[in-house]
Amino acid sequence: MVKIAVLGAGGGVGAPLSLLLRLSPLVDDLALYDRHRAPGVAVDLSHIPGARNVHGYTAADAGLARALRDADIVLVVAGAGATPAVTSREALFEANARVVRDLAGEYARVCPRAMMLVVTNPVNAIVPFVAELLKGYGVFDAGRLFGVTTLDVVRAETFLAEAERYVKVGERRVDVVGGHSPQTTVPLLSQARPAARVGGGVLEGVVNRIRFGGREVVNAKERSGAATLSTAYATFRFTEAVCEALRGQEGGVQCAYVHLRGIEGGDEMAEAVGVEYFAVPVELAGHGAGRVVKSLGTISSNEQTLIDMAITALRENIQTGVDAARDYLSHEKVI
CATH class of the missing domain: 3.40.50.720 (NAD(P)-binding Rossmann-like Domain)
Structure with a gap:
């Protein structure tokens, strides 16, 4: 149940x-x-x-x-x-x-x-x-x-398939790491499995479209709404994977933004990126995130540049959340 x-x-x-x-x-x-x-x-x-x-x-x-x-x-x-x-x-x-x-x-x-x-x-x-x-x-x-952060993965799979014209969505895996914002979303198209069949300016255009996909929806909705239906679908997809793990079908891998320390393999990743929260592929288990699946591996120079930018932005984002929670907790205890 x-x-x-x-x-x-x-x-x-x-x-x-x-x-x-x-x-x-x-x-x-x-x-x-x-x-x-x-x-x-x-x-x-x-x-x-x-x-x-x-x-x-x-x-x-x-x-x-x-x-x-x-x-x-x-x-x-x-x-x-x-x-x-x-x-x-x-x-x-x-x-x-x-x-x-x-x-x-x-x-x-x-x-x-x-x-x-x-x-x-x-x-x-x-x-x-x-x-x-x-x-x-x-x-x-x-x-x-x-x-x-599954919406970024869904966009990556969809936009890359569209650029290739003859590859069906769902036929390959694309990991998207970092965070969930234009400044922190890093699609690792160099590690797509099977490999991407486009390159150069076309591939760069796909990366930009993934990173700024939210703006595309806002503009299409005449700046009166955001990505709701695609977010609902992506969230459902991740939730079903968690349900499968809870039901004993462990081993499924999904990208998610997690607190790295406290998850198997997370300490290594935290040391590599210099932040404690990062979107990475994780293997799901009945008790939650079982382990970080791998390090970033061999990535392109453009992807490394995006990761460096993402880490700078993430440090600020993370500190914003931590400071706000600590401030709230201190006042709550006083009250």
């Missing part, structure tokens, strides 16, 4: 994600939480045939705790999206950290052994923020906290 709690189920990502989870044979119990709309989403989904249970909760009547109780996986998709209405990623972090801190606190109290999958942006700072809060609450486990 696998129970999934979707926090932010009434939003642009949460609703289509909940639909996909409702249809998945790997999910037995689906608990939807949002401040207002989750019960409506749950009733709507209940009209679709399926063996899975689906329930909706709001903040009333301890709804968050009820949604989290006995959860195996907690999906955090609540908060504002990265749209032109939010003037900077710093402003986005401040807005979403206020939402996520309350969710993290209840998670720590109700289901600290569940896998927490963080989709809320900016992932680069929100994941360290959540980790530091969980450390303060005494329940942190590096292997159970994931920043979901």
Whole structure:
């Protein structure tokens, strides 16, 4: 039995994600939480045939705790999206950290052994923020906290296949490392398996499109929305891989933004990149992230340049999250 709690189920990502989870044979119990709309989403989904249970909760009547109780996986998709209405990623972090801190606190109290999958942006700072809060609450486990960066992998697979014209999506594996922002997303197309069949300016164009894919969606939506449907699909794909691991099908590998130290092979990677949070391929197991699959290996000079840029940006992003959590915890203790 696998129970999934979707926090932010009434939003642009949460609703289509909940639909996909409702249809998945790997999910037995689906608990939807949002401040207002989750019960409506749950009733709507209940009209679709399926063996899975689906329930909706709001903040009333301890709804968050009820949604989290006995959860195996907690999906955090609540908060504002990265749209032109939010003037900077710093402003986005401040807005979403206020939402996520309350969710993290209840998670720590109700289901600290569940896998927490963080989709809320900016992932680069929100994941360290959540980790530091969980450390303060005494329940942190590096292997159970994931920043979901699968959208970058999905874009890499899709855009590279389009550039090659005759390669089907899904026929190759492309790892995307670093973080989840234009400055920190590093597609390792030089290590694509099987190898990429384009090069030069075409390959460079694919890399840029992957890194700035979010802007492409925002512009196509006339600057009034962000990538919601593709994010929902990518999150669903990662969640199904976690479900498979929970059900005993260990060995699946997915890229994710994780706290490296505390995961097998993570210390080596942390020493190599100089930061403790980094998106890397990890092997999933029943207890979470089993191990970091490999080092960065032999990469191109252009990819190394992007990694160097990413590390500089990530140091700042990580410190933003850590400082905010420590500040919150210090005030919380005083209060």
